[in-house]
Amino acid sequence: MEAATVAPAQVPLHHLLRARTAAAHARLDAGLDGGFRDAREYAAYLAGMAAFVDAALAVIGEEDWLAGARDALARDLGRPVPPPAPRDAAVDRGDEPRRAGWRYVAAGSCLGARVLLRDARRLHAGLAHGTSFLATFSGGDAWPRCLALLRDADFDAGARERACDAALEAFHAAEAALNRAKSESNAA
Numbered sequence: 001m002e003a004a005t006v007a008p009a010q011v012p013l014h015h016l017l018r019a020r021t022a023a024a025h026a027r028l029d030a031g032l033d034g035g036f037r038d039a040r041e042y043a044a045y046l047a048g049m050a051a052f053v054d055a056a057l058a059v060i061g062e063e064d065w066l067a068g069a070r071d072a073l074a075r076d077l078g079r080p081v082p083p084p085a086p087r088d089a090a091v092d093r094g095d096e097p098r099r100a101g102w103r104y105v106a107a108g109s110c111l112g113a114r115v116l117l118r119d120a121r122r123l124h125a126g127l128a129h130g131t132s133f134l135a136t137f138s139g140g141d142a143w144p145r146c147l148a149l150l151r152d153a154d155f156d157a158g159a160r161e162r163a164c165d166a167a168l169e170a171f172h173a174a175e176a177a178l179n180r181a182k183s184e185s186n187a188a
């Protein structure tokens with residue numbers, strides 16, 4: 001049943017998030033042309049995801065799957081792996097709906113990572129960067145754990161709307177980070 005025809009309160013939060021962000025995902029996917037044609041595009045994707053994951057860590061906090069993604073990206077980019085931040089430094093625990101919206105987008109990106117890993121492995125010969133991020137992210141349990149948290153989230157109508165707004169905020173942050181990395185790579 002389409003989310004649009006059912007009162008939002010009755011739709012599982014995951015389905016509401018997916019319906020509200022489908023256009024943002026399609027735009028982001030189109031911006032990445034569905035994958036990588038060469039090592040330069042792959043390097044720009046890694047740099048863009050590294051910036052997006054840092055933004056997600058600032059909102060969600062130092063959850064192990066996300067810190068693992070940050071560290072794998074640093075390794076693939078040949079950057080120093082930053083020391084872990086104190087467990088819940090400066091994270092606004094009060095804003096659980098915002099954290100849930102960002103977590104949905106960041107954890108959901110591991111689904112596309114499975115598709116992109118095939119691309120990166122196909123390009124392997126010409127790559128200057130590793131594929132540990134795509135391999136660990138696509139093989140991890142971030143997504144089922146995120147879905148379980150969404151199922152257990154006891155949000156009222158206002159909190160569900162805030163989670164949807166935050167998911168759109170996160171998609172826009174990912175799109176901006178990937179576009180910035182792409183234009184910097186093209187300018188180099």
Ligand code: HEM
Nearest residue numbers: 018025028029032033034035104105108109111112115174
């Ligand atoms: C070329 C790049 C990408 C491809 C090919 C791609 C592909 C996919 C695919 C195949 C799915 C599963 C769809 C389904 O089961 O219904 C998916 C889901 C998702 N992707 Fe992407 N993706 C890409 C980039 C991204 C990025 C960069 C992000 C976020 C930063 C993202 C966030 C999500 C989310 C949140 C979902 C979960 C949708 C849901 O089932 O609720 N994707 N993606």
